[in-house]
Amino acid sequence: MSKKIGVIIDFLTDEYRAQIDKAAARGGYETEYFPDSRSAVGNVDDCEILYGHCSGKVIASAKSLKWFACCWAGVDRMCDDSLYRNKDCILTNASGAYGTTIAEHIIMVSLMLLRRQVEYSEMMRLGGWDVLTPIHSLHGARVTMLGTGDIGTEFARRLTAFHPASIVGVRRSAGQADPAFTETRTIAELDEVLARTDLLVMALPSTSETVGILSRERMAMMPKGSYVVNVGRGTAVDQEALCDALNSGHLAGASLDVVVPEPLPADHPLRAAKNILLTPHVAGNMTLGYTCELNVRMFCDNLARYFAGEPLQNVVDRRRGY
């Protein structure tokens, strides 16, 4: 029986297909491509490997699955052990493919908040022409990055060029993060760090520890006039408290790329909050060619490791959630 790899990616091109086929052939594997999860369910019995984004149903129907290479960075919905018939099935994510695009998103929305671009865009749309004062700068800003993985690191490296006063990286466990961070702290020290934060950026996976981490109490600890950016998971923020903090003016602005629920209903209170900048979970998706290229390349590299019997990159600890 031939060995098979099932591929379910919605950014497939002829070029990517050729790359994947070539990498698979090196190990004597065939490939089969599915346009979406629906068409894959029931047709992946013989797939030893699955690559892409697919529903739990697909995973559960894959009787021979030994490795699911998820093309996303956030895999919280894929960490339920009961999804996998083979309990030793390896799960990898695509951490590393999204740093560039999400870092650009964070720099963009941070500047939009600090420079009051949401208000300026609305003014220009209505035919106006006026000066809003004051605006603020990344120069001299005290920035806190919650999450010091690929995304946090790529952001910190770019931010350095803007001469902030500090970039404090906050992470789960002690230890030094990338040198772009001027200081590294653990989540246990978060309260103290928040009190000296002008701009808080959040890029955390969804785990039991991170749900609700930006609580009403913690927002109150942040200085009046500070800003929040979230690109991780919507569950990390108490959204009701955020609306209150924005509408009262305690927080000067917030940018959320992730919310609960997604899509966000048109009449949801978050949409009407003061100085909010919402984007529809697109900071890190596959709309950027560079991200897609890197994603495919990372899978092909990991495939070579798999064939050689070497440890894979980006293996997810399903109990930890990332």
Add this chain to the structure above:
Amino acid sequence: MSKKIGVIIDFLTDEYRAQIDKAAARGGYETEYFPDSRSAVGNVDDCEILYGHCSGKVIASAKSLKWFACCWAGVDRMCDDSLYRNKDCILTNASGAYGTTIAEHIIMVSLMLLRRQVEYSEMMRLGGWDVLTPIHSLHGARVTMLGTGDIGTEFARRLTAFHPASIVGVRRSAGQADPAFTETRTIAELDEVLARTDLLVMALPSTSETVGILSRERMAMMPKGSYVVNVGRGTAVDQEALCDALNSGHLAGASLDVVVPEPLPADHPLRAAKNILLTPHVAGNMTLGYTCELNVRMFCDNLARYFAGEPLQNVVDRRRGY
């Protein structure tokens, strides 16, 4: 008769006033503060120095003027020799005070264009939630910076952190610009450079050479799908041709902080052009505290040079225009 400095700045604070008074006292000068040009006309006869932003009328009425320290970077309207009773009157500008804020503006609007943020903002405003594909990145982009002075240099230094394919600095005369530029060219070579430009950023003073420099012909030389950002002077761009290039899709987007005329009428065709991002000449104004601080500090430093009989910084050649 006491020696006097007239100050006309709309960002005056007690702190700045104390700084200026202290610097003036070191040379035995008195200071007088005017809230605006109107209140200054006819009351600056005895001012040897004027600092700030003031109308031609104020300059023309200043009989004893030896130095006008303009707090703006662009001084094209102050270069008419007939404004000055004393033909040897020195004119300085505040080039160097605006690099930080304008560089942040350029990074912000460039990312907004590349990542289709104008469309996303409109989508979210209307209650939507969808993915637009594709978006683009500064990573790997071929960027051309027209003008390699303070603004162009500060932008190039920040841009480097985003890993563009190239940053070509185009300047009036030959010679090497800041090392952040990967290549330096003269304006005579502009046509060749435009043909390999994904993102053109313009920060030129208004002079006879720069009026209309981005002509219809030159826009046609730019690759299909490229972008234009202008933060210099509105006169540098053929606005009718720009509207055509945007509406036909030849250019994928443009961001203008400067236009002709300012303010731009509510029914001006530029406002309705496809993928345009307009801001009301605020990229470099005095809304950012850091800019104001630097502006006052630069004037006080120059004042010390003036008292010591040393050459001033930022002296403008009125015939050249900058």
